[in-house]
Amino acid sequence: MTGLATVSTEAIQYVADRLILAKSQLSTRMSFLVGAVDKVGVLPGVVASLLAVSEVSHSNMFKTEYPVYLYIALALFVLYGFSVIGLLVCQKFEIYAGILEHYLQYRTNSCESSQVTRPK
Helix, strand or coil: CHHHHHCCHHHHHHHHHHHHHHHHHHHHHHHHHHHHHHCCCHHHHHHHHHHHHHHHCCCHHHCCCCCHHHHHHHHHHHHHHHHHHHHHHHHHHHHHHHHHHHHHHHHHHHHHHHHCCCCC
8 A cells, every 4th residue: 555655546546447347347258158157057957968978878879988078068167167267356356446446535535634724
C-alpha cells in the first residue's frame, strides 16, 4: 500500500477498471466451459459411459490398446481443470480490484478531510 502513494489516482483507477473487465471477460468464458461440462451433463455422461464400457470391455469388443473413450475422458478432465484454474484467477482479479477500489476510497476520503477548513 505504501508503494501506491506514488502512483496517480487515475492510474490506479485505470488498473482497477482493467482488472474488473478482465475478471468479467475471463469469468464469462470459463463459465461457458464449466457450464458445458457440468450443466449439460457431459462429464457425468462420460463417467457413466466409462463405467458401462468397462463392464462391456470384458468381452473381445473393446480390446484395443488405447480406447477412444479414455482420450475423451482425459480431454474433458483437462478442459475442466483449465476452467477451474481460470475461475480461481478470476477470484484473484476480483480481490485485487477490490483492494485498489478500497485504496482509492481511502485516498479520496483522506484528501477531502485534509481540505476541510476548520472554523476559527
